Amino acid sequence: MADKSRSSNPEDFTLLVDELKERKLDMSLDEKDYLKYLIAYQLSFSGEFSKAVLIYKDLTLNSKNEILKFRANLSLVNTYAISKDWATGLEHLSTNLDLLPNIKEAEFKQLGILIAALFYNQLGQYELGLYYANQLDELVHEGRNACLAKQLAIEAKLKLGKLNERSSEIESATKICQQSGEHLIVAIIAGYTATNLISEEKVTQASNVLHSHLDAVNKINYPPVSSRYYSLLSQAYYLNDEIVKAESFAARALEKSISLGNNESTLEAYYILFQIAESRGEHQLALDYHKKYAAADKAYLDDVKTKHLAFQLAQHQATEQRNQIDLLDKQNNLLRVEQKLATTEAENNRLFISLLISIITLLGFWAYKSWKTQQRLKQLAEYDALTKVYNRGHFTHLAEDALKYCGSANIQLSCILFDLDKFKQINDNYGHGCGDWVLKQVAKVCQAQGRKNDIFARLGGEEFCMILPSCDLHTALKLAESCRVAINQIDTAPSGHDFTISASLGVTDTQLSGYSLEQLTTDADSAMYQSKDDGRNRISVYSPKGEQLSLDALSSARL
Numbered sequence: 001m002a003d004k005s006r007s008s009n010p011e012d013f014t015l016l017v018d019e020l021k022e023r024k025l026d027m028s029l030d031e032k033d034y035l036k037y038l039i040a041y042q043l044s045f046s047g048e049f050s051k052a053v054l055i056y057k058d059l060t061l062n063s064k065n066e067i068l069k070f071r072a073n074l075s076l077v078n079t080y081a082i083s084k085d086w087a088t089g090l091e092h093l094s095t096n097l098d099l100l101p102n103i104k105e106a107e108f109k110q111l112g113i114l115i116a117a118l119f120y121n122q123l124g125q126y127e128l129g130l131y132y133a134n135q136l137d138e139l140v141h142e143g144r145n146a147c148l149a150k151q152l153a154i155e156a157k158l159k160l161g162k163l164n165e166r167s168s169e170i171e172s173a174t175k176i177c178q179q180s181g182e183h184l185i186v187a188i189i190a191g192y193t194a195t196n197l198i199s200e201e202k203v204t205q206a207s208n209v210l211h212s213h214l215d216a217v218n219k220i221n222y223p224p225v226s227s228r229y230y231s232l233l234s235q236a237y238y239l240n241d242e243i244v245k246a247e248s249f250a251a252r253a254l255e256k257s258i259s260l261g262n263n264e265s266t267l268e269a270y271y272i273l274f275q276i277a278e279s280r281g282e283h284q285l286a287l288d289y290h291k292k293y294a295a296a297d298k299a300y301l302d303d304v305k306t307k308h309l310a311f312q313l314a315q316h317q318a319t320e321q322r323n324q325i326d327l328l329d330k331q332n333n334l335l336r337v338e339q340k341l342a343t344t345e346a347e348n349n350r351l352f353i354s355l356l357i358s359i360i361t362l363l364g365f366w367a368y369k370s371w372k373t374q375q376r377l378k379q380l381a382e383y384d385a386l387t388k389v390y391n392r393g394h395f396t397h398l399a400e401d402a403l404k405y406c407g408s409a410n411i412q413l414s415c416i417l418f419d420l421d422k423f424k425q426i427n428d429n430y431g432h433g434c435g436d437w438v439l440k441q442v443a444k445v446c447q448a449q450g451r452k453n454d455i456f457a458r459l460g461g462e463e464f465c466m467i468l469p470s471c472d473l474h475t476a477l478k479l480a481e482s483c484r485v486a487i488n489q490i491d492t493a494p495s496g497h498d499f500t501i502s503a504s505l506g507v508t509d510t511q512l513s514g515y516s517l518e519q520l521t522t523d524a525d526s527a528m529y530q531s532k533d534d535g536r537n538r539i540s541v542y543s544p545k546g547e548q549l550s551l552d553a554l555s556s557a558r559l
Helices: 010-022 029-045 049-062 066-082 086-102 106-123 126-139 144-159 168-179 183-199 203-220 223-239 243-256 264-279 283-344 346-382 392-409 423-430 432-449 473-488 517-533 551-558
Strands: 413-420 455-460 463-469 503-509 539-541
Touching: 010 029, 029 049, 029 066, 049 066, 066 086, 066 106, 086 106, 086 283, 106 126, 106 144, 126 144, 144 168, 144 183, 168 183, 183 203, 183 223, 203 223, 223 243, 223 264, 243 264, 264 283, 283 346, 283 473, 346 392, 392 413, 392 455, 392 463, 392 517, 413 423, 413 432, 413 473, 413 517, 423 432, 432 455, 432 463, 432 473, 463 473, 463 517, 473 503, 473 539, 503 517, 517 539
Parallel strands: 503 539
Antiparallel strands: 413 463, 413 503, 455 463
16 A cells, blocks of 8 residues: 555555554565665655655565566666766666566566656656657556656657647646555646746736646645756746745745756756846846856766766667677687597597688688788878868768768767857968977867767867767757866967967757758858858857847746
């Protein structure tokens, strides 16, 4: 009974767990493990994640109940997602996905798929999250798991731009969750609707949606949901010029998100408080809030990078494990052949092995020389000789492939194109050797800002371009700003001269410019020239209307 009321009736769940604790001495070992699991869930729900993790790990190592170990491992996946330990979470998720085909009980098979969808959504891998949410939706059509499948599918589709607040899927999901008594999930879905309404500046409607569920959110008191609601209400009230209420809800959002680390709610709340203090002329307070906002913004961007890195690392490790297994299989086959030959004719076997070793050595030497030659040719064909980043030809090939893939999968892709300001003066004043030094330094600092799968190239002269697969415009702007600042902060003393380096950047994405590389770079180039016209050392975003937006203007419009 306690297990079934975990999220549908948290107050009853707490009372039942307390009652079970009093009867612990009369329980069997299996029942005591089950109680540990429920206590760990209770701790997670109240935000005490570190204590919950210790109990879950103990169960995965020591419990004799295989289903309970499976569930505890799933809870670890969910807990690591909340605490943003993505790499460790992916390790546990991979373990459970391997075990999933052997789980016969429908309830726990559904739970395994559910956690996969939830984790991938939180990791920002919404295509995978939608894939597992749809799998779960096909298996169950009512009850808690059906409710969660609908909620996770809605979240993924909204993030992928495949759904809006008027969709019938939202109404259907809300109905199923209400019938299941999952009031927390109903509130979460309503939060998605409110987020869309605020983005469309329908603040009164958004406020009404949030307030209709606020009592339930306060009663359940789940920090991630509470902080999100308070942050959204703060935005709605601020946009509606109700400053006192906006300030109050922003403070409440920060209070609730303390245990969650830096997140979107924290970031938005600090920015609202900064704007309020600035509008009142409280400049010192405004400065303090802006510093906190800037720190939170950097941490949030770092978290996005960490998610991508963790996912790429997990994919690499999985590939490496498969390669190792294939290698071991090949080695075992070779050993069996050698053993068979050894039993039939020992002398011939020794001669054969000697010959084989000679051939392998020769082939290995030839393969090594061939590989070295291929590497040299590849370096010449694909990379810019000066900066060691991709050259224009190889960039075009990689970018076309990325655009083709993103277009077929309906994944966003962004483009950053930039040109060094007054580079000719550097060459004229300090010589071409100094100019070459500048190009290498710019390539180095910009390459350090991006992800491993970003496509970065020197197009020619002092012009560079970045293609960013699976990256929306907002994240691309943050990366562009990181590059702009890094370029501007290059210490020129090692060149033997004292001067400042800056760049003008243009940004666009596939939602603005489509999936044509020529159109994408043309539009980014147009935005870059707008940056130069506006005074250089800045970022502009391409607008199809012909009015390029600066980074500051875009940030203001978004908020």
